[in-house]
Amino acid sequence: ERGSDGHVNIIYWQAPSILNPYLSSGTKDIESASLVVEPLGRYDQDGALVAYLAEEIPTVENGGVSEDLKSITWKLKSGLKWSDGSDVTSADVKFTADYCMNPEGGCAQLAKFEGVDSVEIIDDLTVTVTFGEPKPNPYGPFMGGQSPIIQMAQFENCTGAKAPECTEANFGPIGTGPFVVTDFRPNDVISMVANDNYRDAAKPAFASLTFKGGGSAMASGRAVLETGEFDYAWNLQLAPDVLAKMAEGGKGTPVSAFGTLVERIEMNMTNTSPDLPEGERGTVMHPHPFLTDVRVRKALSMAIDRDLLVEIGYGQAGRPTCNLVPAPLAYASDNTDCLTQDIEGAKALLDEAGYVVGSDGVRAKDGVRLSMLYQTSTNAVRQDFQALIKQWWEEIGVETELRNINASVFFGGDPGSPDTFQRFYADVEMYANNFDGTDPESYLAQHTCDKAPKPETQWQGENMNRYCDPLYDELVAELGRTGSLAKRGEIAKKLNDMLTKESYVVVPLVDRGRVSAHANSLGGVILNTWDSELWNVADWHRIK
Amino acid sequence: MLDQPIAQIKGLRVEFQTKDGPVVGVKDVSFDINPGETVCVVGESGSGKSVSSLSLMRLVEFGGGEIAAGELMFDRREGGQIDLSNAGQDLMKEIRGDEIGMIFQEPMTALNPVFTVGRQLTEGLRVHKNMNKKQAEERALELLHQVRIPEPDRRMTQYPHELSGGMRQRVVIAMAMACEPRLLIADEPTTALDVTIQAEILALMDRLKRETGTAVMFITHDMAVVAQMADRVVVMFRGNKVEEGPVEQIFENPQHDYTKALLAAVPKLGEMTGKAYPEPMKLMGVEGQKIEPIKGTEEVILSVENLTTRFDVKGGFLRRNVAQVHAVEDVSFKLNKGQTLSLVGESGCGKSTTGRAILRLVEPQSGKVLFDDCNVLELNQNQLHKVRQDMQMIFQDPFASLNPQMILSEQVAEPMRNYGLASASELQDRVANLFDRVQLPRDFMRRYPHEMSGGQRQRIAIARALALNPKLIIADEAVSALDVSVQAQVLNLMMELQADLGLSFLFISHDMAVVERVSHQVGVMYLGRIVELGPRARVFENPQHAYTQSLMKAVPIADPRQRKSERDLNFKPIPSPIHGLDYKPEPSQYLEVEPGHFVLTTDSGY
Amino acid sequence: MTDLSNQTPLAPPRSQWLNVWDQLKKHKGALLGGGFLVFITLAVLFGPYIWSLDPQKIDYRARDFRPIYHALFDADAKTAWGNPLGTDQLGRDGLANLLAGGRTSMAVGWAAMLLTLFIGTMVGVVAGFFKRLDGPLMRLTDLFLSLPILPLLLVAVTLFRQPLHSNFGPEGGMFILIVAIIGITSWMPTARIVRGDVLALKEREFVLAARSIGTRPGAMIWRHLLPNVISPIMVSATLGLAAAIITESALSFLGVGFPSDFPTWGKMLADAVQRMEEFPERVMLPGIAISLTVLSVNYLGDGLRDALDPRIRGR
Amino acid sequence: MLTFTIRRLILSVPTLLFISLVIFLLLELAPGDPMAQVPLTVPPEVKEKMREALGLGQPMHIRFWKWLVQFFWIEPQVMIDHFFGTTYAVGDLRVISWQTRSPVMDTVVQRIPQTLWVVGTAYVVGILIALPIGIYSAYRQYSVFDQCGTFVTMIGFSIPPFFTGPLLIVVFSVQLGWFPFIYDTTHSVDDWDSFLYQLRQMILPVMVLALQTTAQISRYMRASMLDNLNQDYVRTARAKGLSESVVVMVHVLRNSMIPVVTVIALGMPAIFGGAIITEQVFSVNGIGSQLITALFANDLPTVQTLTFIFAMLIVFFNLIADILYGLLDPRIRYD
Ligand SMILES: Nc1ncnc2c1ncn2[C@@H]1O[C@H](COP(=O)(O)OP(=O)(O)OP(=O)(O)O)[C@@H](O)[C@H]1O
Ligand SMILES: Nc1ncnc2c1ncn2[C@@H]1O[C@H](COP(=O)(O)OP(=O)(O)OP(=O)(O)O)[C@@H](O)[C@H]1O
Ligand SMILES: [Mg+2]
Ligand SMILES: [Mg+2]
Numbered sequence A: 001e002r003g004s005d006g007h008v009n010i011i012y013w014q015a016p017s018i019l020n021p022y023l024s025s026g027t028k029d030i031e032s033a034s035l036v037v038e039p040l041g042r043y044d045q046d047g048a049l050v051a052y053l054a055e056e057i058p059t060v061e062n063g064g065v066s067e068d069l070k071s072i073t074w075k076l077k078s079g080l081k082w083s084d085g086s087d088v089t090s091a092d093v094k095f096t097a098d099y100c101m102n103p104e105g106g107c108a109q110l111a112k113f114e115g116v117d118s119v120e121i122i123d124d125l126t127v128t129v130t131f132g133e134p135k136p137n138p139y140g141p142f143m144g145g146q147s148p149i150i151q152m153a154q155f156e157n158c159t160g161a162k163a164p165e166c167t168e169a170n171f172g173p174i175g176t177g178p179f180v181v182t183d184f185r186p187n188d189v190i191s192m193v194a195n196d197n198y199r200d201a202a203k204p205a206f207a208s209l210t211f212k213g214g215g216s217a218m219a220s221g222r223a224v225l226e227t228g229e230f231d232y233a234w235n236l237q238l239a240p241d242v243l244a245k246m247a248e249g250g251k252g253t254p255v256s257a258f259g260t261l262v263e264r265i266e267m268n269m270t271n272t273s274p275d276l277p278e279g280e281r282g283t284v285m286h287p288h289p290f291l292t293d294v295r296v297r298k299a300l301s302m303a304i305d306r307d308l309l310v311e312i313g314y315g316q317a318g319r320p321t322c323n324l325v326p327a328p329l330a331y332a333s334d335n336t337d338c339l340t341q342d343i344e345g346a347k348a349l350l351d352e353a354g355y356v357v358g359s360d361g362v363r364a365k366d367g368v369r370l371s372m373l374y375q376t377s378t379n380a381v382r383q384d385f386q387a388l389i390k391q392w393w394e395e396i397g398v399e400t401e402l403r404n405i406n407a408s409v410f411f412g413g414d415p416g417s418p419d420t421f422q423r424f425y426a427d428v429e430m431y432a433n434n435f436d437g438t439d440p441e442s443y444l445a446q447h448t449c450d451k452a453p454k455p456e457t458q459w460q461g462e463n464m465n466r467y468c469d470p471l472y473d474e475l476v477a478e479l480g481r482t483g484s485l486a487k488r489g490e491i492a493k494k495l496n497d498m499l500t501k502e503s504y505v506v507v508p509l510v511d512r513g514r515v516s517a518h519a520n521s522l523g524g525v526i527l528n529t530w531d532s533e534l535w536n537v538a539d540w541h542r543i544k
Numbered sequence B: 001m002l003d004q005p006i007a008q009i010k011g012l013r014v015e016f017q018t019k020d021g022p023v024v025g026v027k028d029v030s031f032d033i034n035p036g037e038t039v040c041v042v043g044e045s046g047s048g049k050s051v052s053s054l055s056l057m058r059l060v061e062f063g064g065g066e067i068a069a070g071e072l073m074f075d076r077r078e079g080g081q082i083d084l085s086n087a088g089q090d091l092m093k094e095i096r097g098d099e100i101g102m103i104f105q106e107p108m109t110a111l112n113p114v115f116t117v118g119r120q121l122t123e124g125l126r127v128h129k130n131m132n133k134k135q136a137e138e139r140a141l142e143l144l145h146q147v148r149i150p151e152p153d154r155r156m157t158q159y160p161h162e163l164s165g166g167m168r169q170r171v172v173i174a175m176a177m178a179c180e181p182r183l184l185i186a187d188e189p190t191t192a193l194d195v196t197i198q199a200e201i202l203a204l205m206d207r208l209k210r211e212t213g214t215a216v217m218f219i220t221h222d223m224a225v226v227a228q229m230a231d232r233v234v235v236m237f238r239g240n241k242v243e244e245g246p247v248e249q250i251f252e253n254p255q256h257d258y259t260k261a262l263l264a265a266v267p268k269l270g271e272m273t274g275k276a277y278p279e280p281m282k283l284m285g286v287e288g289q290k291i292e293p294i295k296g297t298e299e300v301i302l303s304v305e306n307l308t309t310r311f312d313v314k315g316g317f318l319r320r321n322v323a324q325v326h327a328v329e330d331v332s333f334k335l336n337k338g339q340t341l342s343l344v345g346e347s348g349c350g351k352s353t354t355g356r357a358i359l360r361l362v363e364p365q366s367g368k369v370l371f372d373d374c375n376v377l378e379l380n381q382n383q384l385h386k387v388r389q390d391m392q393m394i395f396q397d398p399f400a401s402l403n404p405q406m407i408l409s410e411q412v413a414e415p416m417r418n419y420g421l422a423s424a425s426e427l428q429d430r431v432a433n434l435f436d437r438v439q440l441p442r443d444f445m446r447r448y449p450h451e452m453s454g455g456q457r458q459r460i461a462i463a464r465a466l467a468l469n470p471k472l473i474i475a476d477e478a479v480s481a482l483d484v485s486v487q488a489q490v491l492n493l494m495m496e497l498q499a500d501l502g503l504s505f506l507f508i509s510h511d512m513a514v515v516e517r518v519s520h521q522v523g524v525m526y527l528g529r530i531v532e533l534g535p536r537a538r539v540f541e542n543p544q545h546a547y548t549q550s551l552m553k554a555v556p557i558a559d560p561r562q563r564k565s566e567r568d569l570n571f572k573p574i575p576s577p578i579h580g581l582d583y584k585p586e587p588s589q590y591l592e593v594e595p596g597h598f599v600l601t602t603d604s605g606y
Numbered sequence C: 001m002t003d004l005s006n007q008t009p010l011a012p013p014r015s016q017w018l019n020v021w022d023q024l025k026k027h028k029g030a031l032l033g034g035g036f037l038v039f040i041t042l043a044v045l046f047g048p049y050i051w052s053l054d055p056q057k058i059d060y061r062a063r064d065f066r067p068i069y070h071a072l073f074d075a076d077a078k079t080a081w082g083n084p085l086g087t088d089q090l091g092r093d094g095l096a097n098l099l100a101g102g103r104t105s106m107a108v109g110w111a112a113m114l115l116t117l118f119i120g121t122m123v124g125v126v127a128g129f130f131k132r133l134d135g136p137l138m139r140l141t142d143l144f145l146s147l148p149i150l151p152l153l154l155v156a157v158t159l160f161r162q163p164l165h166s167n168f169g170p171e172g173g174m175f176i177l178i179v180a181i182i183g184i185t186s187w188m189p190t191a192r193i194v195r196g197d198v199l200a201l202k203e204r205e206f207v208l209a210a211r212s213i214g215t216r217p218g219a220m221i222w223r224h225l226l227p228n229v230i231s232p233i234m235v236s237a238t239l240g241l242a243a244a245i246i247t248e249s250a251l252s253f254l255g256v257g258f259p260s261d262f263p264t265w266g267k268m269l270a271d272a273v274q275r276m277e278e279f280p281e282r283v284m285l286p287g288i289a290i291s292l293t294v295l296s297v298n299y300l301g302d303g304l305r306d307a308l309d310p311r312i313r314g315r
Numbered sequence D: 001m002l003t004f005t006i007r008r009l010i011l012s013v014p015t016l017l018f019i020s021l022v023i024f025l026l027l028e029l030a031p032g033d034p035m036a037q038v039p040l041t042v043p044p045e046v047k048e049k050m051r052e053a054l055g056l057g058q059p060m061h062i063r064f065w066k067w068l069v070q071f072f073w074i075e076p077q078v079m080i081d082h083f084f085g086t087t088y089a090v091g092d093l094r095v096i097s098w099q100t101r102s103p104v105m106d107t108v109v110q111r112i113p114q115t116l117w118v119v120g121t122a123y124v125v126g127i128l129i130a131l132p133i134g135i136y137s138a139y140r141q142y143s144v145f146d147q148c149g150t151f152v153t154m155i156g157f158s159i160p161p162f163f164t165g166p167l168l169i170v171v172f173s174v175q176l177g178w179f180p181f182i183y184d185t186t187h188s189v190d191d192w193d194s195f196l197y198q199l200r201q202m203i204l205p206v207m208v209l210a211l212q213t214t215a216q217i218s219r220y221m222r223a224s225m226l227d228n229l230n231q232d233y234v235r236t237a238r239a240k241g242l243s244e245s246v247v248v249m250v251h252v253l254r255n256s257m258i259p260v261v262t263v264i265a266l267g268m269p270a271i272f273g274g275a276i277i278t279e280q281v282f283s284v285n286g287i288g289s290q291l292i293t294a295l296f297a298n299d300l301p302t303v304q305t306l307t308f309i310f311a312m313l314i315v316f317f318n319l320i321a322d323i324l325y326g327l328l329d330p331r332i333r334y335d
Helices: A027-033 A090-101 A152-158 A160-165 A167-171 A217-225 A240-247 A294-302 A306-313 A343-353 A380-395 A441-447 A470-481 A485-502 B049-056 B089-095 B117-128 B133-146 B152-156 B165-177 B195-212 B223-229 B247-252 B257-265 B351-358 B381-387 B408-418 B424-437 B454-466 B484-501 B512-518 B536-541 B546-554 C016-026 C028-050 C068-072 C094-129 C131-146 C149-185 C188-202 C205-212 C217-254 C265-275 C280-308 D002-029 D044-053 D060-084 D104-139 D144-158 D161-175 D192-229 D232-239 D244-273 D276-281 D287-296 D300-328
Strands: A007-012 A041-043 A049-051 A071-075 A116-123 A126-131 A179-185 A189-194 A208-213 A252-267 A318-320 A363-365 A371-377 A399-405 A428-433 A506-519 B007-018 B021-033 B038-043 B065-075 B081-083 B100-103 B183-187 B215-219 B232-237 B240-246 B300-315 B320-336 B340-345 B366-371 B391-394 B472-476 B504-508 B521-526 B529-535 B578-580 B590-594 B597-600
Touching: A007 A027, A007 A217, A027 A208, A090 A116, A090 A126, A090 A152, A152 A160, A152 A167, A160 A167, A160 D044, A217 A240, A217 A252, A217 A506, A217 D161, A240 A252, A240 A306, A240 C265, A252 A294, A294 A343, A294 A506, A306 A318, A306 A380, A306 A506, A371 A380, A380 A399, A380 A428, A441 A470, A441 A485, A470 A485, A485 A506, B007 B049, B021 B049, B021 B065, B038 B049, B038 B223, B049 B065, B049 B183, B049 B215, B100 B165, B117 B133, B117 B152, B117 B165, B133 B152, B133 B165, B165 B183, B165 B195, B165 D232, B183 B195, B195 B215, B195 B223, B195 B546, B215 B223, B223 B247, B232 B247, B232 B257, B240 B247, B240 B257, B257 B484, B300 B351, B300 B504, B320 B351, B320 B366, B320 B504, B320 B521, B320 B529, B340 B351, B340 B512, B351 B366, B351 B391, B351 B472, B351 B504, B391 B454, B391 C205, B408 B424, B408 B454, B408 C217, B424 B454, B454 B484, B484 B504, B484 B512, B504 B512, B512 B536, B521 B536, B521 B546, B529 B536, B529 B546, C016 C028, C016 C280, C028 C094, C028 C280, C094 C131, C094 C149, C094 C188, C094 C217, C094 C265, C094 C280, C131 C188, C131 D002, C131 D300, C149 C217, C149 D002, C149 D287, C188 C217, C205 C217, C217 C265, C217 C280, C217 D144, C217 D192, C265 C280, C265 D161, C280 D144, D002 D060, D002 D300, D060 D300, D104 D144, D104 D192, D104 D244, D104 D276, D104 D287, D104 D300, D144 D192, D161 D192, D161 D276, D192 D244, D192 D276, D232 D244, D244 D287, D244 D300, D276 D287, D287 D300
Parallel strands: A007 A208, A371 A399, A371 A428, B021 B240, B038 B215, B038 B232, B100 B183, B183 B215, B340 B504, B340 B521, B391 B472, B472 B504
Antiparallel strands: A041 A049, A071 A126, A116 A126, A179 A189, A189 A208, A252 A428, A252 A506, A318 A506, B007 B021, B007 B065, B065 B081, B232 B240, B300 B320, B300 B366, B320 B578, B521 B529, B529 B597, B590 B597
């Protein structure tokens, strides 16, 4: 029964700063907003699509998606009400699209609406989204936590340049979700109560909810697992032994699930020596002196013991992987050849490539020493990884200098800074990346030649390693044209293998899952890495 | 009852625990103090005078001292005699301030800077006499009247720093007298003050003693003061009592060598009457002293014309000047080579400022300072640097003018370094020679200022001034802070140097007897102006200006048979030297009463 | 007949520093502090040659060893004589890390402290001595007080890391950068205190006296002012060393410090906080090392201050 | 005194303007991008659009001028509107945070209370503990108490809060379970029980912060007391027959407090500035954590505004310290 279970406390160690997912794409903001505003459909814990506000998920089979893959028609459930009591109509859906696609708004989810030509209202409950080109995956708009439906009445005057000025709306959107915001303190805490107009009269079980943000993963883990002050803690990025120790506290349980997040090492194919003039440094003009040799790259990968990395860094929240696309099953390659460490093999490979050990223990060929700069963002686990990998590489005769950079600089795209991951003024770098939803097309397309960051594009671009293979580009184009799921899977696997086991340009290390924790008295938690973790909060309840 | 002494000190021995083991402050001292009697304790610096008095108050403990032996019998107001040396601090608390009052050596620091005078005065009264605030204030006001502070009502709400030194000392006295103690201990209450204020305070204490019958233990090293105040005298020397007796006996028939030396060293006003030129003093225990008049020359070395120095008083919005302190106003004089010109006058009349202005340590407003025919006031920094080589200054306070962190040889060597006069090896020799010159043992060279006695320190200052072979030395109260015996040595040294090297001195002092001893010329200053200027003999023997005359009267005479009575003294408060910006002082005009003897005819403010 | 001449204790002339040393010897705290400081300095300098285990050597099988003293009260604890202070979660030797970390921390601490003192004293003395510069310099102090350290660091890293890196190597370059940043962001309190003291000193007569004997401003500051502000500088020094060691660790925390394979006490402490309950020694050891160093510098500073002050020394 | 104050206040205007310019330039120069925390899945084109929407495309001097106008002209109007119900600022663009897209000042106002509660209380508690320790250590210099005091305060000074914080949490929250350690900012005090709860949730962070304050202030207090205990006026006070307690607690203390009070005043801006690490450890989410989140998110308007408010406080409290000095010490006169 709605509201019968009292109060629930959620803690995120990153605090939400806004409740409008169209103005911020931070996970904390999207997930907190998912308590209030809902999309037409969501991905479930297995990545399958589930209808939320929509009657059902449109597909080619049920006629919701046109044969030419150029349009998709959504039908809203009838009788849906906003939390202020007004009806949800297709106008709201269209408004949502217009809101985000407004060229002046700086919408954070614009990518979701990529290729959308128009959104038409068919009737009060039906809208059709038309794409300019065939879209094999038409579930961009209105699917998942990133693109929920917002109320037209509330946001009508907040479009375009005025979007950021509507503080009240951005802090307390009217939604269809199980909870309603009563008090929003940016970057601190959100207080919510159950939505009286929620479509399921029996839900949510909790009458009120506090969403606390801030602190550290350590503190939030403690609050749930050791002291029981909170019921749910998000994303406990802690060393496995620390987490295990905390779990002994007995007040709660860590839960984990896997998505597509892969911790990887990227190899730089260009020379970034500081001696090169600015403008040429780190561009395709100067190929890397030794990383362009696939044998070196492979040897580097072979020297790594991924099992140990997982054991030390992630425990139950990680598993070794050799794939850039580890999931979903349809797209995951069966590539496992990198899983066993082979130091001797690596040495042999380097010998074969002509790199011989010098007096200082570092291999060299023709005066080119295997000496590398290995950069990553500052983070305890990554630093441990760096230390381990450095040791292994040193064993095979590769000298490694470590550098770690403040995450906000490393991942910030400031073209003026030499330390961004796009600029990649290092030989190898390590970070994690994933893709939205379940379709890896745009993810794989990041490694085409034209996406290489270069001075002309202000160092923007996603092809960090400046990998360039015309074959790869062609295959990506083909993927864009292919509609059949099976065929798409095949191409995607091929692309994945080209980057990993064939060229070792990208050296995946760990398939990183998500660990969160809930109090033992909190029932109904199903961890979902494909959508907001709080996707089923309406089902949460207190175990008596 | 009357012949029972108020306090008896028997065999007192006080030790201090220091890092280098125990130091004996007082070895063995015994004497009595009878009711209504003034006992003067004299002795050189460090002889244990203060320590004895502090022991009587049981305050030595707070300075790290310990009464190692002896009895301190004190006759309480009620309840007869007790031995203070083993009384508890609780009991002492009752006695201190109530039955024994104490006036401390340093009036400048003895008052708490952050409380008003009124508050500090009433504190003791409220503790001992159980008065309420109002009663205590009334009584405090009465006390301030008694010590003759001008405008006592206003003083109650002022802070110590707002009072002049003399006023502060009077507040301290009022504080000590507050509860009408049976015994008053005065530890050098006037040493730091100038003659007129000193005379005033001595008169005041004398009157209070007469009116209330308090016994006084008066500590000093100034024999003239002793002669004026004492009934009995106790002479101390290095921790021991060496002589005791009625004042006349001590002065007329001293027994102990030290007492004799002490008395011999006292310069007496009038000693030089009839002599045209200054000459060194005869000292005890110094063999083969040659005493010859120092003539000097008639060649002018320094000529000051219409020197005016004013300090800005800032205030108001944007810190503009709102008024000026007219510290030196239209001063002119000439100083001859090899001679000494003395400036005398009250505290704050502008003596030091005149000296500093000549060296441009303060920037004068206008006037001319001709030194060797170049106008010092027009020089730029580099030229000034050069001229300072020939003009040196000895400062008022020898301790303050030496850097506490620097060893002495360095300080003496510094001027030579500044002018690059000697190479490193030569430097040591020259410093050593200077030490010899001022009669300091060479092994003092590695010492620090605080390891020296006051007289020794002053000699260092002199050595430093001599280092550059200057032609002129400005000696600002160079001997005021010293013991008489040391003072005599230093004076002799200066005169000897003058005779040998042909130095000229501008001698600034408020001690008339000393001035009489050393000067060729004397200038009397009052409120920034010279009111009388002339040859020493003329000014001393025939003072013309009213201020000079009263100054002469205030000088204590080191002869117990010539006591001054309070009625002879006629004090006028000094007017303020602060005037508004639009105040235009009139130029000074002088009348030449005798050849070379000038007297101010225009208004001086006196 | 009493001897009336001046009796002067004829102490043999000794050098100034011998005096200071004699005085210092009498200060128990200073001796202890100095002794410990010498010990720890020697240990971090030469320790790595004696205990030659590579602090970065990861021996995964030997991870999470406890210090050997642990065996005293817990016989089952994983201990090994090869790792007397235990190992960390990657099997790196605790003792070797402590020694290597000490090297960096002490170096950073001392260098940054000296820089802080240098800038602070300079600014303070100049502001106090030259009236005209007082206002501007004090406003400059306000400015530095309000500068946020993190952006400052990021700017410095962006601008200077590469040149420093190529000239001094990765560690050397970072060392200079960190020391410089800590130095320029923490001199302000020293400057304020020194300025206050100099203002008071300037009114003292010996400064006037020095001027009258022709001392030029430079020499004035050097000979007369600086030696007399030693005492507040000493206090700043003690606090400054601790602050620098801690700030360094906070910097690595923020990802702008030393490379991660470069242990420092602060970083060891910060890293170990997560496992504080299970392995208290990992926080305690670097923590104790920092505290003891700071304490001994404090005591040594106390002693030195007393020893350098001739007024106290004489007693 | 008044004119001194006014003069300094007027002089501080150019100083502050200059400081704001320097801060602005520093932030501009610093590498970093408001899009740094946007997930990597968002394509660069979209990020570029978002940047433009934030106004990042405009030239530097225009942005600085805009900020100046917003901060010095519009924000004060908003304040006036708030207090007097006027409508001067309606429709004007205020300083807007890039993270929250809401006026920075609103967030600041929202956060001041918890910062003041926690950091302010800690400061007060720290001082209240430090003063007696400092006084007694000086009065009994080199006694056991003094030695212990020195020892403990130096340890307190040399141990960083990122260690003491978790330590206290482990002991008092996890092991003993006495106090909560996640600060509830929504908690409002309206009765005895809620006050008790407020106390309980404040105790841990306050303890951590107070340790640092205590360490520093007690050192200053001790030094200052030592300076004054040997002064002549103390002997005079004793000679008047005052009891030891009056001598020490009235005469000596009053003088010793002069430098200490100014030190305390100079520490005040730090209260408003929050305590970055402690706030993070206990999730207090005060000003300190606002600044650090803004820094990491490269939220320049917030950083600029907060840093500048902080600079104003520093300048202001420096002035206060100077004035206090003059008020407490009658010897000092400013005009
Ligand atoms: N607190 C102390 N610690 C160590 N020695 C002390 C202390 N106070 C005084 N003494 C020593 O005790 C001796 C006597 O000192 P006292 O102050 O009584 O001299 P005094 O006769 O009053 O000299 P002055 O005329 O200079 O005041 C001196 O040798 C001095 O060094
Ligand atoms: N730096 C200064 N600023 C303002 N006023 C000053 C300054 N120096 C001296 N005065 C004032 O100038 C006047 C003369 O002072 P000066 O020091 O020359 O007196 P003095 O005759 O040497 O007195 P004493 O015998 O006390 O040394 C006094 O009123 C004094 O207050
Ligand atoms: Mg004395
Ligand atoms: Mg004078």
